[in-house]
Amino acid sequence: MLSGLTTGSIYALVALGIVLVYKATGTINFAHGDQLMIAGFLAYTLHVMLGLPYLVAMLGAVIGSFLLGALAERIGFRAVLRSNLINVVLATLGLSFVLKGVARLTWGGISDYLSFPPLVSPDPIMIGDLILLPQQLVVTAGALVVMGLFALFFRLTTIGRAMQATADNPKAARLVGIRVEHIHMLAFAVGAAVAGAGATLMAPLTLLYPDIGFTLFIKGFAAAVLGGLTSLPGALVGGLAIGIVEALAAGYIHSSFLEVSAFIAIMLTLVLRPRGLMGGPPPRRA
Amino acid sequence: MLEVEHLAVSYGPTRILEDVSFHVPRGRVVALLGGNGSGKTTVLNALTGMVRPRGGAIRFGGQDCAGWRPDRILRLGLAQVPQGREVFASMSVAENLELGAYTRRDREGVRRDTERALALFPRLREKARRRAGTLSGGEQQMLAVARALMSGPRLLLMDEPSVGLAPNVVGDMVAAIRALREEGLTILLVEQNVGVAAAVADSAHVLQAGRIVHSGPASGLLDDEEVLRSYLG
Numbered sequence: 001m002l003s004g005l006t007t008g009s010i011y012a013l014v015a016l017g018i019v020l021v022y023k024a025t026g027t028i029n030f031a032h033g034d035q036l037m038i039a040g041f042l043a044y045t046l047h048v049m050l051g052l053p054y055l056v057a058m059l060g061a062v063i064g065s066f067l068l069g070a071l072a073e074r075i076g077f078r079a080v081l082r083s084n085l086i087n088v089v090l091a092t093l094g095l096s097f098v099l100k101g102v103a104r105l106t107w108g109g110i111s112d113y114l115s116f117p118p119l120v121s122p123d124p125i126m127i128g129d130l131i132l133l134p135q136q137l138v139v140t141a142g143a144l145v146v147m148g149l150f151a152l153f154f155r156l157t158t159i160g161r162a163m164q165a166t167a168d169n170p171k172a173a174r175l176v177g178i179r180v181e182h183i184h185m186l187a188f189a190v191g192a193a194v195a196g197a198g199a200t201l202m203a204p205l206t207l208l209y210p211d212i213g214f215t216l217f218i219k220g221f222a223a224a225v226l227g228g229l230t231s232l233p234g235a236l237v238g239g240l241a242i243g244i245v246e247a248l249a250a251g252y253i254h255s256s257f258l259e260v261s262a263f264i265a266i267m268l269t270l271v272l273r274p275r276g277l278m279g280g281p282p283p284r285r286a
Numbered sequence: 287m288l289e290v291e292h293l294a295v296s297y298g299p300t301r302i303l304e305d306v307s308f309h310v311p312r313g314r315v316v317a318l319l320g321g322n323g324s325g326k327t328t329v330l331n332a333l334t335g336m337v338r339p340r341g342g343a344i345r346f347g348g349q350d351c352a353g354w355r356p357d358r359i360l361r362l363g364l365a366q367v368p369q370g371r372e373v374f375a376s377m378s379v380a381e382n383l384e385l386g387a388y389t390r391r392d393r394e395g396v397r398r399d400t401e402r403a404l405a406l407f408p409r410l411r412e413k414a415r416r417r418a419g420t421l422s423g424g425e426q427q428m429l430a431v432a433r434a435l436m437s438g439p440r441l442l443l444m445d446e447p448s449v450g451l452a453p454n455v456v457g458d459m460v461a462a463i464r465a466l467r468e469e470g471l472t473i474l475l476v477e478q479n480v481g482v483a484a485a486v487a488d489s490a491h492v493l494q495a496g497r498i499v500h501s502g503p504a505s506g507l508l509d510d511e512e513v514l515r516s517y518l519g
Contacts, residue, residue, distance in 0.1 A: 158388075165374050165385050172372040174336065175365075176433065177357035177389035 006136040006205070007219075008243020009143035013198035014220025015227060015235035016150065017191035023167040023230055024187035025081060027088045031072070031095035032195060033217025038099050039065040039196035040208045041107045044114055058200040062193045069192025073185040081184060096213070103210040116203035139201045146197045147236060153190075154232070163187060167230075215259075219246075222262035226269050228276025237277060241265075287312040287472050288333075288364075288441055293342035293352075295325075295332050302328045304496040306342070310441065315463065315473040317483035317504055320493035326476040327369055329493070330443045333474075334366040335359045346441065361389050363440035367447060369476075371430040375419030379410055382418050382429055386436030395438060403432035406462055424455035431462065441472045448482045460485050484508050 014036060021029045029035075039061040047057035076095050080087040107114065118135050125132045154160040166173040166183040174180050206212070223242045227234025242265055249257035269276055288310040295303040303325045310316045320326045331337045333344060335356040344352040351359055374382050383403065387396045404411040407428040413421060418429055427447055434442060444463070448456045456479075463486045467473065477483040483490055487504035502510070 161381070161385065162388065165377065168374040168376045169372055171336075171368065172374055173385075174356050175334070175360075175368055175372070176385050177360040177437065178385075179355070179357055 002130070002132065003136060004244035004247030005240060006140045006243070007246065008223075008240035009140045010198055010202045010239075011216075011219045011223045011242050012236045012239025013143050013146060013194055013201070014216055015223035015239045016147065016232060017194045017198075018217075018220055018224045019227070019229060019232055019235045020163075020194070021187050021191045022224070024163055025077075025088075025184050027077075027081070027085065027092065028221070029188065029191065030089060030092040030217065031099060032092075032191065032220065033213035033215070034096045034099035034103075035065060035069060035072075035192045035213075036195035036199045036216055037103060037208070037210065037213035038068065039192070040116075040199035040203050040212070041103055041114075042196070043200040043203055044107070044116060044208055048114075048116065054200075058197065061200045062196040065196030065199075066189045066193040070185050070189035072192075073188040077188065078181060078184070100210050100213065107208075107210070113207040113209045115207055118204045135204055139205060142201045143198070146194065146201075150190075150194060151232070159186065219262045222265045222269075225266050226276055228278045231276070231278035234276055234278035287347060288474070289343075289345040290329075290333070291343045291345075293329065293332060293344065294340045295328050295337055296340045297337075302496055303332070303339075306493070306496070306498055308491050308498060308501070310472060310474050312472055313467075313470055314488045315467050315475060315486050317487035317490040318474060318476045318493060319478070319480060319483055319490055319507075321478070324493045325496045326493055327445055330366055330445050330474070330476060333359075333443060334364055336366075357389060360437050360439075363438070364443065365434040365437045365439035365441075366443040367430050367434045367445060369445040369449070371423075371426045373418040373421075373426050373429050373433070375417065377418060378415055379418055379421070379429055380414045382433050383410075383436050386433035387438075389437060396436070399436055399438055403435045406435075406465060407432055424451050424458070427451060427455075427459065428462070431459075435466075439471075441474065442466065443474045443476075445476045446478060447475075448477065448479045456482065480507055 014032065018029060018032050021027060021032070042064045043057045043061040046052045046060045047054055052060070072095055077088060077091050080091045125134060154164065162173070162178045163183055163186065165176070166178060166180055170180055173183070219242060220239070223238035224235055225238070226241060227236070227238030242262055245265065246258055246261045249261045290309070291307050293303055293306040294301070306325070306329060308316070318326050318329060328337065332339045335354050335358070339352050342352065343350055346362055346364060349362060351362055374385060377385070383400055387399070390396055409425055410428055410432055413425065418426065421429065431444070431447065447459050447463070451459065460482060463473065463475070467486065475483060475487060484504050484507045490502060490504040490507055491498050492500035
């Protein structure tokens with residue numbers, strides 16, 4: 001249950017990036033998980049290979065992801081965002097393969113699975129009957145801090161306001177002088193940056209490998225769908241729900257349910273409540 | 287103030303505007319009339335940079351701004367009240383107004399213009415905290431006009447501000463346009479409702495199939511049966 005909360009908060013971060021890009025551009029970014037994977041390797045390079053402090057590595061992964069996300073939009077997506085949805089989806093899938101290839105070439109030679117050292121002592125803390133792993137607490141708290149910063153950015157900054165406006169009505173956004181292309185670029189960049197933070201938080205709990213992106217994408221996507229795909233609070237609730245359900249299903253039914261439960265969640269949501277828990281109408285594309 | 291010469295616009299292979307020329311003098315209200323599909327909205331979209339003209343010149347205050355980006359044209363002083371209102375439905379009335387001033391940095395001027403817009407439409411002041419999507423059609427239209435005014439325009443382009451409104455609300459809108467004109471604002475008004483155009487405009491141009499087919503003083507419009515019947519239906 002508690003470990004579910006931890007993985008859930010990571011899923012929520014992944015979902016946040018997916019929802020952000022979807023709201024701003026009307027597109028599902030299928031490369032989102034791979035951007036996260038690259039960020040994880042970036043953090044690994046900075047922290048483990050170069051020996052920089054963990055927080056510096058995290059900042060590096062966030063900034064690196066931000067720039068990569070912006071670059072991907074500029075050279076990969078901008079031209080196709082004006083055409084039909086299929087082209088955009090194919091472009092994000094293309095990026096996904098490119099990133100996986102880059103990861104294999106760059107980091108794959110070291111070993112297939114890279115382990116990231118834990119931040120705090122691995123000894124569990126006992127509170128009554130509860131067994132708490134300090135690492136999990138750190139990760140959950142970190143994820144919540146990142147989400148809080150993100151929410152503040154959205155509410156308090158002019159750019160956040162402009163992103164909200166573009167998601168609400170792209171045509172009106174253009175009319176009031178918002179440069180919608182810049183907003184699209186920023187959405188991909190900020191989405192990737194959040195993924196970067198998520199990757200660095202998650203890395204000490206899991207192993208890093210080039211194919212981790214897709215697994216995480218599916219979990220994050222399930223969380224986003226459950227939350228309604230257009231709602232940022234929905235992404236948080238969806239992420240936590242998927243994490244907890246996954247942990248419970250693995251614990252009480254069978255461990256094989258760990259991987260399947262995200263898919264089941266997507267299917268059940270689409271059949272029973274297609275708008276998700278907190279979703280509104282789909283965004284209009286610019 | 288605004289001079290449009292031989293403006294031509296195509297969507298793909300389809301020619302929407304063939305050859306459109308007209309002037310909007312400073313301080314005047316000029317109406318652009320025409321039936322559905324005559325190209326009225328496209329003229330406005332070309333003026334504000336929402337579509338790129340295929341040919342022709344658009345001069346505003348001496349600047350040729352044809353093909354400029356929408357945000358640059360807005361900074362130049364051309365603001366559009368779009369057809370169908372297009373407010374930010376999930377955001378509050380106050381936030382909509384704030385976004386109208388997105389291109390401006392002069393806080394003092396923005397505050398003044400907020401006051402001016404709310405004085406023009408007092409109902410918006412009462413509902414400043416309400417989400418724009420929950421407003422009535424007439425209130426949303428007022429908000430769309432107020433939002434465009436927030437950019438501090440020298441020329442206001444209005445796309446069918448009377449469409450879909452109850453008759454008494456149309457009256458309010460006519461009064462608002464007259465008030466703006468009294469303040470000295472230049473307005474280009476696109477309308478299907480000849481009555482509204484005749485009530486507020488100085489002169490009128492009639493657009494049909496992408497060309498200007500008639501130009502004259504607006505006051506004579508309602509009497510000119512030939513214009514009414516043949517071009518506006």
